Amino acid sequence: MGQRDEPGDLTGRAFPLGDWGLPAERLDELYRWVERGALETAAWYLADRAWKRRGARVLRGGAAAGAVVGAALPLLDLTGVVGGVAAAWGYLALLLGVACVAGDRYFGMTSGWMRDVATAQAVQRRLQVLQFDWAAESAREVLGPAEGTAGEAAERCLLVLRRFSEDVTELVRAETADWMVEFRTGCAPLGSQVGEGAGGRGLEGAVAQARFGVPSGPGSTRPNMPRQRPPETR
Structure with missing residues (x-):
């Protein structure tokens, strides 16, 4: 694992400034700006996933090949099919296989591309929710009757x-x-990085738990405290 750049780390994205004399056009501009940022974020994670997945496949393939060769050569040496140096080469193959597994875990190839996929899919799902929420707000203003004033409608859109x-x-x-x-x-x-799979549900659950805290109520679980023995009466 080495230096890593997040999307927008160095330059960021300037907030678009416009004239609120035309609120509909201004809100549409802000929506396009937010949507474009989400698409760029998802695209960054998908691009970052590609090279990590290739590296993970190479390392995992090397680990599998090392295990197979390391197990086969000593057996062939015992049967006398190959020369006496086969066992040494088998141990070397096993060592290379272990090195591939250690490299995969140390450099985070497999876990990294799975985490990238989970984050990209989570951003895409959020974007779909935004698109439907924005369509609902637009339909509410067009079809009417509009709820509240124009300022309240613009405030709802900005809140979304x-x-x-x-x-x-x-x-x-x-x-x-x-x-x-x-x-x-x-x-x-x-398991702690991808949760319930590449769908990102585990990541979303961690975000929700961090935002809303541990749930409480009749259905929540709480640690069982040991019962104390009541004092004896004399």
């Missing part, structure tokens, strides 16, 4: 865009935090 931007930022922050933990440890477990 702000919440979406916060969700995408939180997804990127959570993925970056996982990468930092893996970079420090060198071998973070896969």
Whole structure:
């Protein structure tokens, strides 16, 4: 694992400034700006996934080949099919296979591309929700009757865009935090990074838990405290 650049780390994206004399055009401009940023973020993670997946396949293929060769050569040496140096080459193959496994875990190839896929899919799902929410707000204003004043309608649209931007930022922050933990440890477990698979549900659950805290109520679980023995009466 080495130096890594996040999308927009160095330059960022300037907030578009415009004239609110035409609120509909201004809101449409802001929506395009937010949507473009989400698409760029998802595209960055998908591009980052590509080379990591290739590296993971090479390392995992090397580990499998080393295990097969390392197990086959000593057996052939015992049967006398090959020369006496086959066992030494078998041990070397096993060593190379172990090195491939260690390299995959240390450099985070497999876990990295799985995490990239999870984050990209999570951003795409958020974008789909935004698109339907924005269509609902637009239909509400066109079909009517409009709820409240024009200022309140614009405030609702801005709230939808702000919440979406916060969700995408939180997804990127959570993925970056996982990468930092893996970079420090060198071998973070896969289950804690991808959750329930490449769909990103585990990542979303971690974000929701960090935002809303541990659930409480009749259905929530709580640790069982040991019962204390009542004092004896004399």
